[in-house]
Amino acid sequence: MAITIDRIDTWIIEVPTIRPHVLSMTSINKQVMTLVFVSCSDGITGVGEGTTIGGLSYGNESPEGIKLAIDLYCAPILIGQRAEVPASAMSLLRNQVVGNHFAKNALECALLDAAGQRSGLAMSELLGGRLRQKLPVLWVLASGDTAQDIDEATQMIESGRHNVFKLKIGKRPLKDDVAHVAKIKRALGDRASIRVDVNQAWNQHTATRGTKMLADAGVDLIEQPVHRADRAGLEQLTRYSPVPIMADETLNGPGDALEVARRNGAHAFSIKPAQAGGLFAAGQIAAIGTAGNIGIYGGTMLEGGVGTIASAQLFSTFENLDWGTELFAPLLQTENILATPLVYRDFSLEVPNAPGLGIKLDMDKVKHFRRNAPAKTVSSSINRRTV
Ligand code: MUC
Ligand code: MG
DSSP, rough: OOOOEEEEEEEEEEEEEEEEEEEESSEEEEEEEEEEEEEETTTOOEEEEEETTTTTTTTSOOOOOOOHHHIIIIHHHHHSBTTTTTTHHHHHHHHHHHHHHHHHHHHHHHHHHHHHHHHHBBBHHHTOOOOOOOBBBBEEOOOSHHHHHHHHHHHHHHTTSSSSSEOSSSSOOHHHHHHHHHHEEEEHGGOOOEEEOOOTTTHHHHHHHHHHHHHTOOOEEEEOOOOOOOHHHHHHHHOOOOOOOOEEETOHHHHHHHHHTTTOOSSEEOOOHHHHHHHHHHHHHHHHHHTTTTTTEEOOSSSHHHHHHHHHHHHHHHHSSTTOTTGGGGGBBSSSSSSOOEEEEETTTEOSSSEEEEEOOHHHHHHHHBTOOOOOSSSSSSOOOOO
């Protein structure tokens, strides 16, 4: 008898961050994650995550919008469909729902998690086959304070957790941003690689000056310096910048990747399943990048454990991962909602081997952090993680 999708639940979870995380367009003190649970007629439940940054300030979908799109539109299409064939369920969904990439990615992940649990295979095997067991992971310095960033980075290097750092810039005037970056690079020297993410904040003129100034400051990579729609600008910078240019917000699916690759519009692609519209779509972006001899980097939407491991499962299948990954975000949250701890060691994240995502949620913690949860559902044993 066919195994069907019986029920879909979405929960909004809010976990505070260990410190404010300051980006050019927003600052966050908590991360809001929409978890989706897909329950199947054989008793298996898969989980996925839809997470964005700062409500609607970063991407096209908000946590509430992701929940609403799933509850009101996607779930009625999927319920009753065959659970064993995630590709066919997702194809049906794509035919009937335009856009809503974060919601689709969360659902695809949950279907693949369930399929993995059913077959006994890790999700990486359903995505093409794992080529690496651990992934290099950088840390993002974004406290908003230069001295605190230097302290944070020094601790990370000394504890063996990270030695590559991405700095969030674009909020302050260019010369202040460059002074901030240069001070951090001087303090860390050759012990660290420094990259920056401008999150679209610059116009062409500022970007042209900025790339040169950042080259002098010792920066290794510049991410999304101009607006996501400014492909011509990205192309110009890619031609003339002394520092490699990475596309992030510009890449909202394989079509964007093809367009950027055609015009040699980036030196590197940041691969994000949520932005791409799913894990397979993200894999296609990586394939287009690789075919175009463009460097590949594993990005994040600051997802918690579920979304981070979904990305890790995919990134572990990439032949080229030239710039490593930034799958650090569970460490930015005060609390990990997983019962199976993630292993960050030797500047890397280990990819779980158990079937599906290979992780288990700690449901007491999930309930505790659920938005509008009834008064405390978990004891006071929450260990505040410090940087
Ligand atoms: C982005 O633009 O890359 C990734 C790391 C981080 O701190 O923010 C995200 C978003
Ligand atoms: Mg970015």
